[in-house]
Amino acid sequence: MRTADSSQPPARNHREPAAAPASEAAPEAVPSSAPGRPRSATAVLVLACAAQFMVILDVTIVNVALPAMRAELRLDAAGQQWIVNAYTLGFAGLLLLGGRTADLVGTRRAFLAGVVGFTLASLAGGLATGGGPLVAARAVQGAGAAFLAPATLALIMRTFTEPAPRARAMGAWSVVTAAGGAVGAVVGGALTEYAGWRWVLFVNVPIGAALLTAALLYVPAAGGGRGGARRLDLPGALTVTAGLTALVHGTIGSETHGWGSPHVWGPAGAGALLLAGFVVIESRVAQPLVPLAILRHRGLAVANPLVMAMSGAGFSMWFLLSLHLQQNLGLGAVEAGLCFVPGSLAIIVGARTATRLVARTGSRPLVVAGMALSTAGFVWLSRIGGAGGGYADEVAGPFVLASLGFGLSLMPAMVAATSGTDPAEAGLAAGLVNTSRQVGGALGLAVLATVASHTTAARLARRPHELQQALTAGYGRALLTAAAFTACAALGAFALPGGRGRTP
Structure with a gap:
């Protein structure tokens, strides 16, 4: 299949076998953005890179704003940590589920869900009046990122199917990923000083709206699903996310209660049990989120x-x-x-x-x-x-x-x-x-x-x-x-x- 560009006619959608595994599925073609007008593979690349940039930006953009957040919302040291960790835990705990979702329900649906969730959570975080709502919004942001980040990579892989264009596209994606962390600290500092810390979250709202509009135009509306025979491992995803959150919660509690306190070993022990339960679930379900054999x-x-x-x-x-x-x-x-x-x-x-x-x-x-x-x-x-x-x-x-x-x-x-x-x-x-x-x-x-x-x-x-x-x-x-x-x-x-x- 040739890489789609502005000089080619609209690519024809290919129907895949219902039970085809994700690794054998045909790449998605880039359809036309309107009747009679071909879509540009360059636009798809820009869209994927912009979404990845937003995801990585939010890993670092809040760091410089933490003192301002702490002062206005009267946060303690643990509250500061949770503003950062809620995002990373939501991201980490659901990342594998997000990648599998893009395989099973289609890149477009996963991408749109990630953008909508991330954007709405950013708006809610910017409007937060206390530490609890802000931490909750950051967790939802991380969940949106967990669906959005794998979809950006899948979109590139399925749009650019020839080795040379794919290598150039992956190079651009990698540079944007590295640049997101670098830009985050500078942008976060400027927004905090000149507009207020809430704008480190509000800034995602217009970006998300632009991404949503572009995705409706350029991300394929059909294809990308991997058949109804495969299922999402929701018990595994929920167990590993809850286990990681409990483990980190217990560790953070040691800052104020000491390592021997029930406030520490209680949540940490619960987290360890949940993670052990995740291993049991993965060893027994027919379609695990993480096949344990890969760890060999x-x-x-x-x-x-x-x-x-x-x-x-x-x-x-x-x-x-x-x-x-x-x-x-x-x-x-x-x-x-x-x-x-x-x-x-x-x-x-x-x-x-x-x-x-x-x-x-x-x-x-x-x-x-x-x-x-x-x-x-x-x-x-x-x-x-x-x-x-x-x-x-x-x-x-x-x-x-x-x-x-x-x-x-x-x-x-x-x-x-x-x-x-x-x-x-x-x-x-x-x-x-x-x-x-x-x-x-x-x-x-x-x-x-x-x-x-x-x-x-x-x-x-x-x-x-x-x-x-x-x-x-x-x-x-x-x-x-x-x-x-x-x-x-x-x-x-x-x-x-x-x-x-x-x-x-």
Whole structure:
């Protein structure tokens, strides 16, 4: 099938066998946007990239706005964490279900559902008058993202069917994914300072409306379903989402109650039981969300915990530095957002370097080297406040070093996870790694924020009039703990398969 473009007539829809598996289904054609007028594959690519940009943007856009949210809504430290974690948990817990939904009910329906849910949740979050409604809106945002993100990738894969156009389209999609995190901090800072923190959520409303209109014009109205013989594993999806949420809730509770409190081990224990129940469900249902046999692949089994450790450190770094820059160094929201640009560029440089090298070196040396760089960056970064310095002399250098390590490591870890699997399972393997990335970010943030809080409280107990020094000490201890995460990831990377890159 040729890639659709503006010079071709409308592509003809192909009827697929009812029980065809997702991996064997024919790609969707790009239909005409109106009778007699062909649709442009370029428009489809722009639509998919814009939607992915919005999804990734909201992972980081709220970080710089957190102090303003806390002040107006009177949030405690745990409430700040939940504004971030509610999104990542909703995203992670339903990501596999979102990908399977796009396979079974069609890309168009999954895309539209994701856009509508994400946009309405953004509106509700911007209108929230308390921490509870805001956290709930962020969770629904994450759920919308879980359906939208897989649909954007599926839309590209089914529109661009020839190798060269598909490679160019995937390159554009990857660049937008990397840029979304970088732009989020800057845009979040500007909106917070000049329009108010609510606009970091309201900004998604006009974007979502534009995406919805474009999707109705350009996303195929037919095709993409995978037959009625397959079913969604709703019990598995609900169990894993509830289990992850309970586990993170218990971990966050340790910040105020201590690890031995029922407020901690009660939810954490319930989360562990729910996750065990998820494993039982997946082993017994006919069409599981995660076939357990896929976890026998060495690359996937090793890469998942590595990615969790990487993300736990990386997500926490952005969160902690955002607070440090504004609370301790006294920077405004815009200045704090601009301070993240060098790290974002370092991630892009690392990712591009890894892309060039992975086919020659394999994944293992790149992940080891990247995590070693990040570990050195975190150890250096943990010394913040030691000499009373500012951003340029205490934060910028180690922040760039740690970010470069993340950029160098993440893509090779993804390659290692998917290269050892059957081609028909590559999408599921990538979904599992992306889920681990979001879950690791949520759990890592909960643990490291607890470390920071306990260190700050202990310092204040000895010196009650040194609040700023106590906060800085807490952030430094948490960043040193993040170095332990990345050091473990560097050591664990030696267990990755050593073969040179068969990049899927």
